[in-house]
Amino acid sequence: MPEQSDLIWLFFKNSGRVNRAAYFLGVMLVTIVQAFPIYHFERMPDGSPESQVWWVISAVVFIGSLWPFFALAVKRLHDLDRPGIVSLVLFVPVLSILAFLVFCLYPGQPGPNRYGKRTNAPAEP
Secondary structure: OOOOOOOOOHHHHHOOOOOOOHHHHHHHHHHHHHHHHHHHHOOOOOHHHHHHHHHHHHHHHHHHHHHHHHHHHHHHHHOOEEEEOHHHHOOOOOHHHHHHHHHHHOOOOOOOOOOOOOOOOOOOO
């Protein structure tokens, strides 16, 4: 069972590396969190006060989830021995789908690299 500090590192820190499985599972968890308020918004009648509340909640959750997506992508790029700035490609609609597939399918660099000694761990100072 991961500790709270491990989850904070996984979703909110940019140091270290994650492998394909951790990246995929992290992205799926964030996507499920995003889907929950959208589901409730879609169930409400159009124009109702409840639908407006769920729309605001959906917007807040979406904006709040951008950083975890970015942090996961940066660490995945680090595992591929690429700089984290390349993760900005995720904000380009068509390229984001291709990048997601590459991040999920392409294996990381075996052994230590300039971003960390091992995968699925923060970079050690």
